[in-house]
Amino acid sequence: MMRSAPKYLVPVALLALACTLVSAYDPSPLQDFCVAINSSTSAGIVCEWKFCKDPKVVTANDFFFPGLQIPGNTANRLGSNVTLVNVDKLPGLNTLGISLARIDFAPYGLNPPHTHPRGTEIIVVAEGTLYVGFVTSNTDNKLFTKVLNKGDVFVFPIGLIHFQFNVGKTNAVAFAGLSSQNPGVITIANAVFGSNPPINPDVLTKAFQVDKNVVNYLQKQFCSDNRN
Amino acid sequence: MMRSAPKYLVPVALLALACTLVSAYDPSPLQDFCVAINSSTSAGIVCEWKFCKDPKVVTANDFFFPGLQIPGNTANRLGSNVTLVNVDKLPGLNTLGISLARIDFAPYGLNPPHTHPRGTEIIVVAEGTLYVGFVTSNTDNKLFTKVLNKGDVFVFPIGLIHFQFNVGKTNAVAFAGLSSQNPGVITIANAVFGSNPPINPDVLTKAFQVDKNVVNYLQKQFCSDNRN
Amino acid sequence: MMRSAPKYLVPVALLALACTLVSAYDPSPLQDFCVAINSSTSAGIVCEWKFCKDPKVVTANDFFFPGLQIPGNTANRLGSNVTLVNVDKLPGLNTLGISLARIDFAPYGLNPPHTHPRGTEIIVVAEGTLYVGFVTSNTDNKLFTKVLNKGDVFVFPIGLIHFQFNVGKTNAVAFAGLSSQNPGVITIANAVFGSNPPINPDVLTKAFQVDKNVVNYLQKQFCSDNRN
Amino acid sequence: MMRSAPKYLVPVALLALACTLVSAYDPSPLQDFCVAINSSTSAGIVCEWKFCKDPKVVTANDFFFPGLQIPGNTANRLGSNVTLVNVDKLPGLNTLGISLARIDFAPYGLNPPHTHPRGTEIIVVAEGTLYVGFVTSNTDNKLFTKVLNKGDVFVFPIGLIHFQFNVGKTNAVAFAGLSSQNPGVITIANAVFGSNPPINPDVLTKAFQVDKNVVNYLQKQFCSDNRN
Amino acid sequence: MMRSAPKYLVPVALLALACTLVSAYDPSPLQDFCVAINSSTSAGIVCEWKFCKDPKVVTANDFFFPGLQIPGNTANRLGSNVTLVNVDKLPGLNTLGISLARIDFAPYGLNPPHTHPRGTEIIVVAEGTLYVGFVTSNTDNKLFTKVLNKGDVFVFPIGLIHFQFNVGKTNAVAFAGLSSQNPGVITIANAVFGSNPPINPDVLTKAFQVDKNVVNYLQKQFCSDNRN
Amino acid sequence: MMRSAPKYLVPVALLALACTLVSAYDPSPLQDFCVAINSSTSAGIVCEWKFCKDPKVVTANDFFFPGLQIPGNTANRLGSNVTLVNVDKLPGLNTLGISLARIDFAPYGLNPPHTHPRGTEIIVVAEGTLYVGFVTSNTDNKLFTKVLNKGDVFVFPIGLIHFQFNVGKTNAVAFAGLSSQNPGVITIANAVFGSNPPINPDVLTKAFQVDKNVVNYLQKQFCSDNRN
Known part of the structure; x- marks a missing residue:
């Protein structure tokens, strides 16, 4: 049956697949790792396959992302900038359920109210002073806030609206871990x-x-x- | 190495994939959505790839399924009919862990003892009167039953044998939510x-x-x- | 060692537990069911233990919730009302990963933009005409909308902001399945x-x-x- | 507030908890192990708490269960016997997502059609010859069968109806792994x-x-x- | 848009995918089964796609693996041999979260300290006498050991270092269930x-x-x- | 029935529970949050209940942990120090599947080969130069290494043996996110x-x-x- 499939079938079938990601999930992986293949560069089609790269050609660079020592550009109307290292930037994160971000704040810069639909966020302040908060769901819409200084850690539970505000007169920097390879961001x-x-x-x-x-x-x- | 792969390789490899679904799971998704591509129409091969459709060409219709106002045909020996809207009919359900059904009953119609191997069912009666029940596993094979009227809600836990019987003299209708994009049905x-x-x-x-x-x-x- | 524990220890330890819920999750259960015990009535302490009720005293009523035939009161400034049957109202839902809701709309009633941090929603329109929509995350904040009539089904993916608006001149009613025993609601x-x-x-x-x-x-x- | 809780509160609260299991799940644990405490012996109340035993008093015996060298008694009308080592018998299995069974068959003994609502089963035949089979769900109710001899391995996917039949003239024995600490059994x-x-x-x-x-x-x- | 994609695109895209496994996970499957397709034989490329085989061509043999009655070769410096039946050998295990192994020991043979990064192991001794043990994580690095005889069952929790040592003068054999389709082994x-x-x-x-x-x-x- | 339970029952039942943690898991929570109650101080019994604190008495401090600006003491024979902020130190992390660590290295300090049985680790170097590596499982025991400088990010997949070595002449500091509220550490x-x-x-x-x-x-x- 398969033998008789005409040749032109192949491009058709492949293009029917078009692009984008195989459904996959954050829980425990089925192999040591599954480095994502982002075939976005192949001849102009922007794809986001999350197939595994052949382990034989995987290298340490697949687990590596440089450049978080560079401050993000905060010259915008909010005065903040998030550099998120998720699976799109670090393909070795695929199937491993975690990502990392650097957040920069100009004085009085704001990371405005937003949610991560697929991840909890834990931050540590590297420089400066942040006023942070999150609001619970409709049961009571309770606001929890805290002023954080250098070395302070805070948690924003998955799916809840939260914000970070630089209340100091200097730049502020925080690093954040997020509990998904692709936590998503929804700025309200x-x-x-x-x-x-x-x-x-x-x-x-x-x-x-x-x-x-x-x-x-x-x-x-x-x-x-x-x-x- | 890859460069020398002969041209005819492509069809071979593709057909080796043949058809049918990438293994995927009901837990939390890795992107906002992953609309399933059911390439069943491509040149006669019945496939069930659950790849994600390119988000750029996803439309509201991918999250839409019409027609549940139409009663299912109960002119069969059981006098009942289930219209299940799972991922095969509503591709936007892919990776989202839920589906929905309309169940119609002629007078004395029966949805006979069955299990859903991959989902719990919660029903609400829209019209009529149903006698429903489920049986626990071998520990005690206990039967739980209830007569349900319009507006009543009942739960059938995942994997347990259950049934719904129209004990009224009129047609009955129920809507059901099921906790999987593809809960499966095994009529005993x-x-x-x-x-x-x-x-x-x-x-x-x-x-x-x-x-x-x-x-x-x-x-x-x-x-x-x-x-x- | 344990034998010598003084009597007054018991209240101390118990009160240290205080109230509220054992952490639990939506994935597959470990027994046929685990009917939640909501000990909120015990002597004034509002607790939300999600312990399992002794299976020997579980009855069909633990899987039953009546009253969804009654329209919710829409005489409020939004003209809408959600009656959610989650684990707090239907203890048999505990560990089973699903819940159900009835949503009523007065003419021009609105279920305003909100998210469910822990659940996808699938709705079927039982009466009337609804204009519904959801917005994707920051990648492109794309809006997907659809006008739904009686019998139409639509899906709102987990964590995304969505709304339902009665654009008809009559009341509207929808039933919804949600993919968690406690999906949560955050009205923006x-x-x-x-x-x-x-x-x-x-x-x-x-x-x-x-x-x-x-x-x-x-x-x-x-x-x-x-x-x- | 808590201080003023009257003494008699304690028994009330505790008994409200009554017995039976905290909802728990098979996925990845949160500690090295969580040996289940089965407080069934405490003064006549049959409980099944799956609390963790204090790690300080955990011993190797909590991970140990003896006696599977002894054939189960097959002198019953089916001529078969299943000895299941699940979390109730081996408390160290708690949270670890697996269990093990020995299945004995007299000549022509049958382990009749049944499902495991919470687990896949993989068996290896230790002695004798078994005719085994399982049936898929309603899509096509396809029967897959195989005759197994000593050393043969076979898989019965989660939730599907399956059976094992000793078609040899001698006793048969199989060992099975099941993918849940408490897979459950429903003999149809x-x-x-x-x-x-x-x-x-x-x-x-x-x-x-x-x-x-x-x-x-x-x-x-x-x-x-x-x-x- | 897609129509204009040049022909040579297909091989490029396919080879970009190269080989190896789609990320997949051990939790509950989305269909009755998803027999893995191991396209390793296709023209010399060693691939490990875990696509589902077309259900129409699936047979009982896809759930079958013979030969565990044959002792593994223990003529090596450790005097032990593990025959693991995981998804690579038994494609029907795909998505089902379990695998099985036979472990042989010469007299004084050792299965040396190792971990399974993705699975708990439960063993039953079929012949001989084994001294087994595991060590907890850094909290206290506690060693739990037990001497096991024929018919004894023991559990090694996921991720912990463990070993099995034949302390008898005869060969020993054990069967093991593991809680993943591909638990992995790391010999320290x-x-x-x-x-x-x-x-x-x-x-x-x-x-x-x-x-x-x-x-x-x-x-x-x-x-x-x-x-x- | 319950009313007649004799008074002395309570201590018995409670002590049978003894201490330590309810089994819980890293996947999606069932409420906005579930702040862990660590009742370790109650009258000398070291417990680790992971019950939820009454939401009414939860404060922002439950999501807060200070002090990561302080270098860990590296005056030990390895010249390194890990300060892990897991659920034991930050109770608001309970059920949220993430934790965070600061790792300090003296010149030539080593975080020696170890695994995290329940978590992937993603690190960012804040100061200094680290030579890092991990080894895959037995398939090939392949070593992946990289020299990391300030701002570089690297991933160590769950369960694999890895190490970090300060190859610079100055102190080094890294922050790490880990994909579990309690990832565990096993120093080989x-x-x-x-x-x-x-x-x-x-x-x-x-x-x-x-x-x-x-x-x-x-x-x-x-x-x-x-x-x-």
Whole structure:
């Protein structure tokens, strides 16, 4: 049956697969490692296969990512910058359930309210002073906050809205571990007011109980052209 | 090394893959979503790849399935009909660990004893009156039953044998959530007496402690040709 | 050694446990079922132990919850109401990884933008017409929307912000399955502008790039006293 | 607040917990081991707490179970006997996701059609010749069978109905690994025809499309008094 | 868009995938089974795809592995031999979270200190007398040991260093279940002193607090050429 | 029924529970958080219950751990020091599947070959230069090494033996994320040569193919009295 499959089938089948990732999960792996193959460079198709690289050609570089000593650029309207080293940048993380980030803050810089839909975050402050907080779910929407100084560690549980604010007069830097190879980030303001296309203003007007002008204004601020 | 791989290799390798699904699991996903690609239409090969569709071409329709307002056809010998919306019908369910079903019952219709090997079922009765039950495992084979009316909710734990019986004089309808993108169904009578090929009658005679004639009769009832 | 433990030890140890839930998870259970014991009624201590009830005293009622035929009260400023049947209401759901909800909408009622940090949601429309949508994470904050009529099914992937809006002139009703015994709900407006205590207005002013007056106004709207 | 809790609270709270198992799961543990404490001997209450024993008093015996060299008693109507070493017999298995069994067969002995709701089974034949099989779920209810001799290994996937039949003239013995600390067993005939209380005969008559007399007869065979 | 993809793209993309395994995990499967396709024979490329074989061509042999009645060859310097039946030998194990092994021991044969990074091991002694043990992690590095005779069962928790030593004058045999389709084995002496290339002797000298000569000697013993 | 339970039952039952941890797992939590209660101080019994603290009395401090700015003391024979912030030190980590560590190295300090049985490790170098490596399992015992400078990130896959060696002339510091609330550490030399009680020297002599004197010497070095 298979023998008679016509030749032109192959490209068809392959392109039907198109691109993007095989479904995979963060729990325990089935082999020592499975270095992701990101075939994005092959002839212009942006793919994100998370197949395993042949172990015979895996090298130490597959588990390596350089450059976190370099401060992220905080010259933006929020005054903060996140450099996330997830599986897209460090293919050796595939199937291993963890990633790492450097977060830079200009004075008064803010990492605005956001969630990680697939990961808990644990941070340690390397420099400066951060006012951090998270809000619990609807049971009580309780806010937990803390001012963190150099060497302080704090945890933001998976899926909860949280923020980090540099309340010091100097730059601040934190390192964070996240409990997924691809924890994801949803910045609330961007997702709600800057989605593409925009959410129907009637929905937002009712949801936030504000005048349509305010919603209008917010949607202008966060439309993708105006974000920075 | 790879460079010298001969051209005809490609079809060979691809066909070796043949069809069907990459192993995947119900726990937490690794990206916002991974819409399954069911390449079953590509040139006659029935495949069930659960690769992710390129997010760039994913649309709202990938998360959508219409038609559950239409009653299932209960004109069969059991007087019941299950319309299961699992990942095969709603590709956006891939990696998300849930599915949904509509179950219709004619008067005295029965959804006969069955198990879901990969999912717990929670139902809500939309119309009518159902007598439902499940049996625990061998520790005590305890039967739990309940008569459910409109608006009542009931849970059937994963892997346990359960049934739903319309004890009212009118049609009944229930909606069910199931805790897997593909919970599976094993109808006991069909699997035991109607497998293909049939189970050796000696096994069934001994297992059910009945005369060979009874086993014979049952195997005739449930052979795939006679099911309806 | 244990024998000599003084009598007064017992209350001490027990109170040290205080209340609330043993950590547990949604994956596969270790027994047929584990009906949660909610000892909240014992002498005034509100506890949420998720111990298993003795199987010998478990009855069918532990897997049963009545009343979803009754419309939720939508006489509130959003015009919607969610009746969630999770493990707190249906103790038999414990360890089984699923829950169910009825969602009611008055005409133009809105289930405002929210996330479920621990569950995917699959809905079926039982009555009316809903405009629904969800937004992906920061990669592109893409909005997916669809108008759903009676019998239509739609999926909202775990952790993503989504909403449902009754765009019809009549009441609407939907049933939803959720992939956790306790999926959680975070209503964005409430968590961001109505947390208790409120988030520092400097954080919100910077995050939403708005005037302090707007933040002030929003925080007044959503402070817990003013929510309805 | 806690200080004022009256003394009689303690027994109340504890008894509210009553007995039985904390919900726990088979995936990766959180410590080297967690030897289950089965407090079943404490003053007549049969409990099944799966708390961890204090590591300081754990000994090698907690990981040990003797006696599998002794053949199980096959002098029963099926001519087979399963000795399952699960967490109830070997407390050191707690949280470790595996168990082991010895299965004995008299000549023509049968381990009748059954499922393990929480585990895959892999067997190796130590003595004799077994005819084994399993049936897939409703997609096609396909039967896979094989005759196994000494040293042969076979796999029965989780949740599927399977059986083992000694087709040799001598005793047979097999050892099995199961992928859960408590895989559970549901013997189909017992659960369907021998539940306690019995399933409504109308349900079984319709499900198996047989005369009420046959159902009657079967329910008599498998009522718990008549099983052996 | 896809239509214009040039023909030569296919081989490129495929070879970029190269070989080896899709990341997959031990938890609950998404279908009745997913028989692994090991495309290792296709034209000289050693691959380890764990795609699912088309269910239509799956046979009972995919769940079958013969030969464990044959003693492993113990004529080596350790006097032991492990025959592991994992997913590479029994493709039907794919996604099912379990494997099985036969372990043979000559008199005074040793299965030397090793770990299974992805599995707990439960053994039953079929013949002979074994002295077995495992060591806990750094909290206290406690050694648990037991002498096992025929029919005795013992558990080695996931990830802990353990060994089995034949202290009898006759051959010994054990069967083991392991809680992963591919549990992995790390023999301590081989990994530490026989890695390829060798670990820098300065590291080992300091780690084991020994003279460089001892490290030298050990590295010679365990270099891959000298292992037997 | 419960009312008649005699008073003395309570201490009995409670002490039967004794101490230590409820089995729990790293996957997705069932509530926003479950702050661990470590009742170790209650009247002299060292317990490690991982019950959830009553959410009403949880504060931001439960998610906070200070002091990682302070270098660990490296004045020991290895010249290194690991400060691990796991669930025992930061109770808010309970159920969240992540922990964090600071690792200090004196010049030529070594974090010797070890495994984490329950976690992958991702490190970023904050100061200095480290030579790091890990060895794969028995398939090939391949060594992967890399010299890391400030800002470099590297991954050590779960369960594999790895080490970090300060090859610079100055102190070095790294921060690490680990993919478990309690990843565990097994230092190879300590577990093999310094277990308590010691492993039978016959086992080690055969395993490492060395003279009994060498094993003797090593066991003296690593017996718990001599470790520093």
